[in-house]
Amino acid sequence: MAAPAAPVWSVDPRTGKQREQVAVEATAEEVDRVVRAAHAARGALADRAVRAAFLRSAADLLDEAGDHVIEAADAETALGPGRLTGELARTTYQLRAFADVVDEGAFLDIVIDHSHPSPATTPPTSASRAPLSAGPVPRPDLRRYKVPLGVVAVYSASNFPLAFSVPGGDTASALAAGCPVVVKAHPDHPGTSELCAALLRMAAGRHGLPEGVVGLVHGFEAGVELVRHPLISAAGFTGSIRGGRALFDAAAARPVPIPFHGELGSLNPVVVTEAAAQERAEEIGADLAGSMTLGAGQFCTKPGLVLAPAGAAGDRVVKALTKAVSDTTEGVLLDARMRDAFVAGVRARTALTGVESPVTPGETGENAVAAGFLTVPAGRLADGGEHGLLLEECFGPVTVVARYEDEAEITAVLGRLPGNLTATVHLGAGEAGEGDGLAARLLAELTPLAGRVLVNGWPTGVAVAPAQHHGGPYPATTSTSTSVGGTAIERWLRPVTFQATPEALLPPELRDTNPLGLPRRVNGHQEP
Incomplete structure (x- = not known):
């Protein structure tokens, strides 16, 4: 008979005493079930308008439940209502900001180069596209954009129970990219994590999205199982050097390695x-x-x-x-x-x-x-x-x-x-x-x-803005990406180029008629 699942307790850091049991640690089978549900929800996030509306609804629901969310977070972290009120505002701002990014569509990074009979007469900006084969050859029709990677594992931070946790920047940017998420809750605020996950799922339901777009698991072993699961396509982590490096190594050691965007530690x-x-x-x-x-x-x-x-x-x-x-x-x-x-x-x-x-x-x-x-x-x-x-x-x-x-x-x-x-x-x-x-x-x-x-400033306080970069050389992070700001979405995307593909077979984003009205670069010129 299998051992009973270990309970997950909410603890008051001011007293060190257990408050209540809020969950149980996920088994390997439970992790598999949650990841598979997220994987099955990928298609539901394909519509950009739907996921932008989902992100805005998530922000609205968090704001509406603000008093309850702040009370829960303070009870588990002792960070205080003042600090947490500001963090909640930052969290909902991030969600809405990524909804705007989705609406604009520039994150898709669309580039179209029409076919040309001779590379010798292509614009100078296209010189880097010279063919790899010997001698000049005509340039084929090439069309490039970015697609979501798949299910993203998010590892919550202890010190930001909202902005770097279940509804935080990793989750918001991954959902904006079209990637379902499975969050590994931090043991320091499990009750807050459950509450926020429920609000995100409620927001998903308002737009016909399955609950699986936001999964949540608890427990150390569940975190290890998560990064090893074959249907996880990327991971975001905020925490210690020791814990982050262990997960980074596990991500690299998989039969199919995956990107691991970890924020580990910094002296500043x-x-x-x-x-x-x-x-x-x-x-x-x-x-x-x-x-x-x-x-x-x-x-x-x-x-x-x-x-x-x-x-x-x-x-x-x-x-x-x-x-x-x-x-x-x-x-x-x-x-x-x-x-x-x-x-x-x-x-x-x-x-x-x-x-x-x-x-x-x-x-x-x-x-x-x-x-x-x-x-x-x-x-x-x-x-x-x-x-x-x-x-x-x-x-x-x-x-x-x-x-x-x-x-x-x-x-x-x-x-x-x-x-x-x-x-x-x-x-x-x-x-x-x-x-x-x-x-x-x-x-x-x-x-x-x-x-x-x-x-002439001080580093505490990280503005959420398009030009922001929250990352750095190792061990600050394990990659060159940012976890704050609009470009954080790039972590969960990969480029795909279609060559000499008939118009009818192209995704709408790459068609000549531009039916979605997206910004793109065509033959070296930026189009609005």
């Missing part, structure tokens, strides 16, 4: 120049405190390493940071495992030679933690050795301020960093307008390290 370095510190040390210190403690330091874009000058101006930054962090109230992390890892991580870092703790972070009670920060001479980071630990992300309300003596030490420390989501530089007023000075050199060093480079 910040460089404060001497001139910036002299001009606005107090402002920089206070704003840094606000950024590193936002959400109890549980943002993937938290500034975890700050390079500040060693002199008097840098002392003022540290003094301002000390005051601001000391005034920060204690916070509750998402679960006991994260709290234990934070406490252990701080303890290991403070034990290193040369590390000081002007405000000591750590455990303040059975479930709460206090924010703090560490300082260290930048030369110790540049030298390597045991201090390399300070160049690893410590999830929670702590940052490391490395005091540099000169520009060479900045370069040495930056040269040891892995990939990041963000990199920031704070410049003095005179430096900001220099095109070939220190500012330009620092931007040149930071750009290879991150997917988003900021000047």
Whole structure:
């Protein structure tokens, strides 16, 4: 007889006590059933108008149930109604924004090159299309657009129970692409996940879509089974380096490997120049405190390493940071495992030679933690050795301020960093307008390290906009794509070219008459 399925409990992180059982962990058979239901629902998402309407209805239902959703999420995450109200608004905005992307149709990336008798007389922009065979040959009729990959597995994040969870950006962008999703719920907010999945399915039903377009499973083993399932075509993940890398390796080891778009971890370095510190040390210190403690330091874009000058101006930054962090109230992390890892991580870092703790972070009670920060001479980071630990992300309300003596030490420390989501530089007023000075050199060093480079700002807070990029070199992400913004849809599409295909056999998107009124490039010219 098979063992009974393990229960899935909702836990209050403020007390550590179980609240209620909300589900059971999915067996391999259950995962298979949910994936197959999603696979069978692919055709139902083919109509762009239907799926755009579905996304807007999902946003409307989440807004209508907003009080209930926020209450459920706060009970499981302790993130607070204020933070979660903003996150819900971001989540519904994403859904509506992707509906607009679907309506516009530019994401299909339609390119049509009509046949031409001689490549020698084709426009210069078509030179790259020269045939692979020897000698010039006529160019055939070629028509290219993008089609959905298939069922997408989504792995929810712990720190964003809405915007990076069941109704979040991965789900919204995959559905917009025409891909059904199966979400692996995060164990820190299973009740919120069930509630949001029910709302998405209700929205699907309003437009005649089967419930299978949004599947939900619980449990660690279910997550492993999901990425291995032969009908899963791609996966999106937000979480730890260890967990993400294990799933990435599993995706690559499949008989048919699949794309795995994972956001894993980031230190998000910040460089404060001497001139910036002299001009606005107090402002920089206070704003840094606000950024590193936002959400109890549980943002993937938290500034975890700050390079500040060693002199008097840098002392003022540290003094301002000390005051601001000391005034920060204690916070509750998402679960006991994260709290234990934070406490252990701080303890290991403070034990290193040369590390000081002007405000000591750590455990303040059975479930709460206090924010703090560490300082260290930048030369110790540049030298390597045991201090390399300070160049690893410590999830929670702590940052490391490395005091540099000169520009060479900045370069040495930056040269040891892995990939990041963000990199920031704070410049003095005179430096900001220099095109070939220190500012330009620092931007040149930071750009290879991150997917988003900021000047005189702070990385926490990721605007949902077409030009946004939320990704970066490994281990920030496992691919070059973004998980925020309109181009996130590209992760779930693949291009297909039709050659010399009769008009009647072409998909409507590629026909000469353009019956769907889509934007496209024809013979090198963009058509509205």
